[in-house]
Amino acid sequence: MNKQTLLKKFGKNVKIERIKKDLTREKLAEKMDVSVNYISSIESGKANMSLGKILELSKFLDTDIENLLNF
Template sequence: MTNISTKFGKKVREIRLKKDMSQADLAKILDVHVTYISGIERGLRNMSLKNIEKLAKSLEVSIEKLIK
């Protein structure tokens, strides 16, 4: 069974790639280091609710879409 962090990270990566964004592009928008984005996408890092909200806005999706 896949844990929620891994599922969340895969969804972030999927949406980011559909938007033709690099990890560096997303990191710049969120004002975080690219290794933070990498860790999220691999399910190794947890995001705060504040950063999840910023992430959803920068990817132009709802928070619900990121979590499903």
Template structure:
């Protein structure tokens, strides 16, 4: 990647990290502590001055509750509720995922049986 484009991409990623953190009313210190990095390093990431490791990038997406696509490219999921549910399901055991899927399907069937909202 050309140096100018890399710098531009780092600034854009940093802006998204900052926006997500501030929307969650999370201090830089608290987020840095959760990622086991210094607040200064996080500040450098948010300002586009530093490139983070893949492990920090992945952890950031999990802590901030956004997809890797969003952090990297600003691509929002088509439906945030579906994306949030998918993220939570992927963190469970296969058995718990199956139970959750069955419960959700039953809840959806019950909602459909009640008819449209008025």
């Protein structure tokens, strides 16, 4: 699996979990203190997240980190 495929799968998982929690990109961005464009870039597989930010994201989405990293 190449990097681009990995980022797209991760982004899809983020979007699924965000929608399950009935959060808009705007609300999630506000909670994480990042821009809406950053959340959009993550969900579309165009941006990378550090492991620390992934852990933070899993807490804000109230989901296990494994759900985000399940490829």
